[in-house]
Amino acid sequence: MTHSRSHSAFTLIELLVVISIIAMLVAILLPALKKARETAWTAKCMSNMKQVGLGFVMYMSDFNDYLPPLTGDNNYPGMNMWSCIGPYTGMPEWSGSHTNSFWGGYKQKFSNMNNSIWRCEFNDPNASPWSDSIAESLYMTTVSGWNPKRWQQPRFFLNIPRPSIKIHVSHTNDWHLSSAHRVGQDMKFAIDRHKTGTPILFADGHTRFFTAQYIIQNTTDLADDTSIDNFNLQ
Secondary structure, three states: OOOOOOOOOOOHHHHHHHHHHHHHHHHHHHHHHHHHHHHHHHHHHHHHHHHHHHHHHHHHHHOOOEEOOOOOOOOOOOOOHHHHHHHHHOOOOOOOOOOOOOOHHHHHHHHHHHHOOOOOOOOOOOOEOOEOEEEEOOOOOOOOOOOHHHHHOOEEHHHOOOOOOEEEEEEEOOOOOOOHHHOOOOOOEOOOOEOOEEEEEEOOOOEEEEEHHHHHHHOOOOOOOOOOOOOEOO
């Protein structure tokens, strides 16, 4: 008696169908995974910015409700957000007093940003305190006149009107955020750092994400760059 053995195997057409289905699933899932990753980066950045805001709160608690100066000078190069708030967030104090240039201290230590809450996943890998990072708004001082020396003074927080809508810190491609009337026209205030928008830390300490278009349309412009009641968003 003859026994017949049957063999089961994929045909070429079946293999092509399976490969096509896998390719289709990959094409569908990759954009979703990319979007999920970018959403996670944004959530992490908002959390980090919130911690920077807590750093400001702790600094003001130690210095009688005064914010640090916006920037320093050759005599006091360490007096600014990076040096004053950094130690409250696990960063070392940054000071250029031992160098020959104002930015010397920063250039030696900015690489620490890559392992700290000061770095965003959307930043350039070489982000520094003056490029592709975060910075303060200039409209946080009562000193009038467009004079760099006004940025070197400590700022009394209680003088700042409506802190809940006052833009304080966000992403930038410079050492400060853009002028109110230049939002969306230059790259200082990086309103699209997170693809469609960017997180903003307000003076009262809360953080929210806004689209770039919303920021352009709703940032207060009083046509006076020296007004402390400028650069609001609500």
